[in-house]
Amino acid sequence: MTIWIDIDLCNGCKRCLKECPYDAIEMKGDKAYILDRCTSCGACLSSCKQKAIGTDAEPKEIPDFNDRQGVWVFAEQKEGKLNPVSLELLGIARALADELGQDVSALLLGEQVSDMSEVLIHHGANSVYLAEHKTLKDYRTIAYTKVIEDLVMSYKPGILLMGATHNGRDLAPRVARRVGSGLTADCTELSIDPEDGVLLQTRPAFGGNVMATIANRYSRPQMATVRPGIMEALKKSDRKGSVIKHEVSLLEKEIGTEILGTVTEKRKSVDITKARVLVAGGRGVGNEEGFKVLKDLAAVMNGEVAGTRVTVEEGWIPAEHQVGQTGQSVRPEIYIACGISGAIQHRAGMMNSRYIIAINKDPLAPIFQVADWSIVGDLREVVPELISQLTAHSA
């Protein structure tokens, strides 16, 4: 496929420049030009009001999907415990389904897991498709793919969401390929296009440097994996719903993989994702000793300490305290960033905190762009002052 700009039609509005994820369109005078960096990704095509952007790609017909109804959620569980993301998915699925005037269903797969059906209904599902079989005891790609394929083919949902967990990101692409549909990865925002009812799926790409909104107009179900910790679960209610049992016939030899054992590594002593207040430190904290005063602040505020990757690599705090792209995603009521520059990989993990307070001596530190309240100053003065005023306040 090739993309070009019809210079005579271009009115120099620059809309396409904003759309290009590769920064491959440039203004020369008052006309837009495509540079060598262009990968023909097509993101600019719909941006041009003048229809000046041309392509040799054949326009595709959008099939009629009127028979594809319902918003489905894969309820991930392990050893009889639901992964919290399952309830988060039900929360967003409920909102989408209400907007479409459709129902929410949860897919529950495992061995002897039926007692979780009720929890799923209480958190937003109208119905639960329950598949119980001994081959489904532990998550295995091919076994789970087969069962979900059967369900999708029988009941034809319009939307199917899974958590962007290790297992979700293993399963979803396989299912998408199997049922013949597109898939959007690791979404942080989902909504319905008011014009045509299509699911708008927004996700970070380029390591969080770019947000992209993606639509799947040509296949069903519209599938997405959703980043854990982003969507909000509904409060438990006494909602009623139905449980539909699905017969499974799977042979061990069809599955290809066998789990020889699962090793749980040293249980995390803290779970920073559950803290109401997080006091997070970065390189500016200086050393392990410097974290002491952060711990004191956390204690005063009933919170936990967290840190950037730098502080973990330096050995100032243990790895389970790391926030960010390669650490945890957190969403506390208050996030206090002390001596943290605010690199994109760090922000990816804390941007959804309710309130963000940033303390940094560099007024240009990017962390201030995401903060509600910014203090430009030396954390070695600000943090002790904060502790002393808070203690005085509560005394």
Add this chain to the structure above:
Amino acid sequence: MNIIVLLKQVPNTTEVKLDPKTGNLIREGIESIVNPDDLHAIEAAVALKEKDGAKITALSMGPPQAIDALSEAMGMGVDESILLSDKAFAGADTWATSFTLGKAIEKIGEFDLILCGRQAIDGDTAQIGPQVAECLGIPQVSYVFEIEEIEKNGIIVKRRIEEGFERIRTSMPALLTVIGEMNTPRYPVVSNLLDACREKAPIKVWNAADIGVTTSEVGLEGSFTNVIKTFAPKSGRAGEVLEGDTKTQVKTLIGKLKENLLV
């Protein structure tokens, strides 16, 4: 043993900076690199070759300049490379990309193991590995950080999960997606690199016709999903800078917290 390694050339996104004035990305001068996870896949393949002997073929779909990524792989010990390059492949989502790679692998023919990175740092989807495995109808294990043992018809690996790891035996042929924890990639050897740049270097270039696909099956036309909009991440925060000396700043802050019933 025949091993195929999938690799992607990507822009080095960790160098991306924000323009402090406009908040836009500055992408000028960003170099292209081999996707970091893929270096670990190559290293794993070369380690297997050194241990038990293997023939390694690297496969990449991308623009003509992606040949640099393949040359680097050859420098590390890959035996043969194939670049899939055709205007028709451009604009592909993971559906179309995995289909294209799958067709090329069918043409390569024999393989026991396919190694790829878990995730590319530009598209960031981590979908290609599982989808290529599905195209070929073979099992996959994702998030692999150790190959424990190669058996007669299978392989035992360790797979990272959130709370620890799983030991998994899979039948072969199989596809593994690997993570950075797996190993430390070696540097390319200069003499190998030079060989890879020679006229007769074992790097083939295949287009759509070579792998027997039509334009409507690949690239943007063969895709189900489209990127309809991109934008810089926005914060939507109040962004209030608290003025005064430390005492005053902290006092104002505590006032704000009280106002919002946070303390």
